[in-house]
Amino acid sequence: MKRREFCRTLSASVITLGLLPPSLLPHEHSSYQKVKIDRIDLFPMRYPMTGYFKFFTGPHGSAGRAAVAVKITADDGTIGWGQSVPIAKWSYETLETATVVLREYFAPVLIGRDPTDIRGAHAEMDRALAPGFTTGMPISRAGIDLALHDLTGKLSGRSLAQIWGKPKGGPLTLSWTVNVTSLDDIGSVMDEGKKRGCRHFNIKVAPDPEFDVALAREVRRLSPESFLWADANGGYEPETALKAAPQLADAGVDMLEAPLRPNRISGYQALKKQGALPILMDEGVVTPIDLEEFHKLGMLDGVAMKPSRCGGLISNKQQIEFCQKHNLIWLGSGLTDPDISLAATLGLYGAFGLKKPAALNGPQFLTTDVLKKPLRIKNGMAYIPEGPGLGIEVDGDKVIALMKKSGGQKWSVS
Numbered sequence: 571m572k573r574r575e576f577c578r579t580l581s582a583s584v585i586t587l588g589l590l591p592p593s594l595l596p597h598e599h600s601s602y603q604k605v606k607i608d609r610i611d612l613f614p615m616r617y618p619m620t621g622y623f624k625f626f627t628g629p630h631g632s633a634g635r636a637a638v639a640v641k642i643t644a645d646d647g648t649i650g651w652g653q654s655v656p657i658a659k660w661s662y663e664t665l666e667t668a669t670v671v672l673r674e675y676f677a678p679v680l681i682g683r684d685p686t687d688i689r690g691a692h693a694e695m696d697r698a699l700a701p702g703f704t705t706g707m708p709i710s711r712a713g714i715d716l717a718l719h720d721l722t723g724k725l726s727g728r729s730l731a732q733i734w735g736k737p738k739g740g741p742l743t744l745s746w747t748v749n750v751t752s753l754d755d756i757g758s759v760m761d762e763g764k765k766r767g768c769r770h771f772n773i774k775v776a777p778d779p780e781f782d783v784a785l786a787r788e789v790r791r792l793s794p795e796s797f798l799w800a801d802a803n804g805g806y807e808p809e810t811a812l813k814a815a816p817q818l819a820d821a822g823v824d825m826l827e828a829p830l831r832p833n834r835i836s837g838y839q840a841l842k843k844q845g846a847l848p849i850l851m852d853e854g855v856v857t858p859i860d861l862e863e864f865h866k867l868g869m870l871d872g873v874a875m876k877p878s879r880c881g882g883l884i885s886n887k888q889q890i891e892f893c894q895k896h897n898l899i900w901l902g903s904g905l906t907d908p909d910i911s912l913a914a915t916l917g918l919y920g921a922f923g924l925k926k927p928a929a930l931n932g933p934q935f936l937t938t939d940v941l942k943k944p945l946r947i948k949n950g951m952a953y954i955p956e957g958p959g960l961g962i963e964v965d966g967d968k969v970i971a972l973m974k975k976s977g978g979q980k981w982s983v984s
């Protein structure tokens with residue numbers, strides 16, 4: 571077999587294996603001149619934070635919300651921006667590993683490629699860094715996926731919604747995150763959200779169900795009409811979760827997200843069968859194939875989505891379509907996304923008509939941005955950015971300033 575033939579077969583195998591179903595693709599376009607990826611710049615940084623959120627505590631987390639801004643420049647000078655948003659306490663991806671993987675494995679295989687061939691880019695990245703149970707380093711990879719979508723939109727003058735042939739949608743109602751270590755703090759945390767116009771709340775629970783039920787009761791008492799969902803981030807053991815779910819339901823919780831680690835397959839099946847609360851997964855659903863399999867196994871009633879978790883927009887879009895087709899619940903959430911990642915997330919959720927309040931808590935916890943014009947977030951509503959690509963204009967000077975302030979260093983691959 572000749573080399574080219576071998577590569578074609580390999581590429582087809584990657585797609586056949588289900589990592590990237592072809593139907594995920596944005597439309598191919600031939601209406602503009604083909605360009606190539608000329609250069610990829612990486613800017614590791616930490617966004618300053620406010621308030622308590624368990625994932626951003628500790629020696630590194632307390633320094634801020636880690637992110638790598640990804641700038642992809644085409645050979646005609648057009649630029650696309652994306653962002654990888656690793657959290658060491660949420661996944662195994664860190665600011666350091668994201669930077670290395672982007673610099674040494676993902677960026678080098680993309681130079682010289684057509685930036686609008688996003689499926690092809692994912693196949694290249696699969697070859698550069700093999701999948702484990704599912705896609706390798708999906709949070710890091712999302713930064714590339716977002717930047718390619720931005721670049722594709724900028725090249726063709728189309729927004730994300732227009733690329734997908736959808737309406738812009740929005741504005742989206744935001745949910746306020748209540749993560750407290752003392753029940754005494756519930757009122758003040760909720761008041762802060764209410765002051766910002768939020769009327770819906772998502773609570774962080776586990777591992778102590780007694781505390782969690784008291785938390786849920788108090789939040790429900792203070793906001794009787796709100797949509798209230800509890801996210802355990804995989805923090806319960808199966809037996810505890812089976813006991814906690816009916817009690818949380820009784821306390822007024824509407825849905826339970828990630829009660830167990832995703833490899834607790836029989837535990838998820840038991841919780842879904844119990845039926846005390848709709849069971850959502852989050853951690854562990856990376857590709858549409860993961861979702862399809864978990865659905866077939868009867869593990870879930872829906873998914874809490876986030877493009878930053880699952881390798882970017884292509885994968886997440888397909889998961890939403892799967893949920894819509896199979897009558898599964900899909901909630902919009904995020905990874906405390908800073909501006910660039912948040913813009914992409916809003917574009918996706920807006921285009922696909924998210925109905926429930928979105929737990930996009932970047933605006934709640936982050937205190938700065940790197941945009942020329944900030945995202946419009948007002949009275950608990952997030953408006954969908956307008957314009958080509960992600961609909962934002964990144965301020966290169968702000969990017970450099972925040973990177974330097976964080977002690978980061980720019981890396982370039984060309």
Ligand SMILES: [Mg+2]
Pocket residue numbers: 801803827828852853874903
């Ligand atoms: Mg979650």
